[in-house]
Amino acid sequence: MEKQQQLLTAAYHLFKTKGFKATSIAEIAAAAQVAVGTFYNFYDSKAAIFLQIYTAENERVKANIIAAVDLDADPLPLVRQVVHEIMVQSQDNLILQEWFDNPKLNALIAQTAPSAVETSLVYTTFVRLLDRWQARGLLAPGMTQARGLSLFNAVVVVDFHQSEITTTDYAQVLDDLITGMLAVILK
The missing domain is CATH 1.10.10.60 (Homeodomain-like)
Incomplete structure (x- = not known):
């Protein structure tokens, strides 16, 4: 070892x-x-060691971001802040930047990590947030945790395929999707 x-x-x-x-x-x-x-x-292969490093680095950065935010803050600014910080910290990190800049690695990461989503820090945090929002009475009528998670998963699928979206401002597209998702999830 x-x-x-x-x-x-x-x-x-x-x-x-x-x-x-x-x-x-x-x-x-x-x-x-x-x-x-x-x-x-x-x-x-080089890609094999990179995938292991990418996964660990991705979780390390996200853990730092989640630790620095108030999970009881207003939901829309909170989720926007987390996503913004992920984008900003990825921008200056050559390991994480491969997700946005290298379509082949992006596809390889997405292909090898579909079950990793459910164990990722952001996913588990989103589950906790849904529970908190439900306890605080912030969920829209009829919104269930399962439906909220399905909406979150849809955004993750879009992010996995971000190299296929023709736009010069992917960050704005992602923000728009999250804003729309939260408009459905929250009152």
């Missing part, structure tokens, strides 16, 4: 400073002080 951790640490730093495309397996192995063959003992 020590060599695998060395590879992960080296790959993390290289992906964070150079990005996915500019980083080679040989550079990762050299930075980890292991042979290239050792890399292949743990990962079958």
Whole structure:
């Protein structure tokens, strides 16, 4: 496990400073002080190690954002703030930026992580928010947690396919979808 951790640490730093495309397996192995063959003992490709790093980095950043917000704040500004912070922090993070800039990696992440949505921090936070909003009487009549989660899942599906949406302002499109979703969920 020590060599695998060395590879992960080296790959993390290289992906964070150079990005996915500019980083080679040989550079990762050299930075980890292991042979290239050792890399292949743990990962079958550069994309495989990147996916592991991307998933951890994505959850780390989202945890920091969720920890910094007041989950009892007014719902629309709260959700907008969280989404805005995710976009801003992704902008300056070469690992997370691959989601927006690299359609092949975007598709690979979406393909390998569909069940990861339910275990993600944002998803579990949204479940908690629905419970809080229901307890505070903020949900629209007839709105159930299952329906709210279905609406949230629809936004996630759109985000997974954001590379297919022809727009120069994806952040605004996402904000519009979230605003519309909350207009249906909340009174």
